Amino acid sequence: MQESYEAILIEQIKVEEIPQVMEINRICLPENYSYYYFHHLIVNWPRVCLSAKINGKIVGYILCRIEKGFSFFGLLKWVKKGHIVSIAVLPQFRNHGIGTALMKRAINEMIHYYKVNEIFLEVRVSNPAQRLYEKLNFKKLKVLKGYYSDGEDAYLMVLQPSEFKI
Numbered sequence: 001m002q003e004s005y006e007a008i009l010i011e012q013i014k015v016e017e018i019p020q021v022m023e024i025n026r027i028c029l030p031e032n033y034s035y036y037y038f039h040h041l042i043v044n045w046p047r048v049c050l051s052a053k054i055n056g057k058i059v060g061y062i063l064c065r066i067e068k069g070f071s072f073f074g075l076l077k078w079v080k081k082g083h084i085v086s087i088a089v090l091p092q093f094r095n096h097g098i099g100t101a102l103m104k105r106a107i108n109e110m111i112h113y114y115k116v117n118e119i120f121l122e123v124r125v126s127n128p129a130q131r132l133y134e135k136l137n138f139k140k141l142k143v144l145k146g147y148y149s150d151g152e153d154a155y156l157m158v159l160q161p162s163e164f165k166i
């Protein structure tokens, strides 16, 4: 990649950009979603549905949602959770910090704007992206047996806002 880090723009995904984001999702991940699900996320939680652009072209995205549920830590404690639903960067733009930048911006928004108590994601046990999450201080909480449609297990990884490394 020729472009410098400064040339990367992270901003909220616009409704008219959904097809481009869906295309990156199809290229990068076997977990694909309907147009309506992308629309639902972008309209309801715009500050944590973000694109990364280089020279006006979307090269990566992160999609998150805000949920309520029992805490992963406290017994029967009802909390607000940030759920990282999907993240991807086009193969030719990887390993330049774009994924990390998307994660950091979304996590900051979840903590400071949506005021979540916990942040979580699921990741295939075989996916090296775990390393990215561990660098941000996500911890593996448990294995979700057969979580994916092909039968692969997932790690449930959780971040507590107080442990977020900027």
Ligand code: COA
Binding pocket: 028, 029, 086, 087, 088, 089, 090, 093, 094, 095, 096, 097, 098, 099, 100, 101, 122, 123, 124, 127, 128, 129, 131, 132, 133, 135
């Ligand atoms: N292989 C090895 N290490 C990886 C990795 C991979 N595929 N993806 C991320 N990492 C680790 C590296 O340790 C890297 O740190 P380093 O640069 O200090 O070595 C760190 O994560 C951050 O990488 P970064 O450049 O910020 O991320 P990226 O722009 O390459 O994007 C993904 C990371 C995961 C979004 C990208 O690899 C991708 O789109 N993968 C396919 C889709 C996917 O698996 N999404 C996650 C589903 S849970």
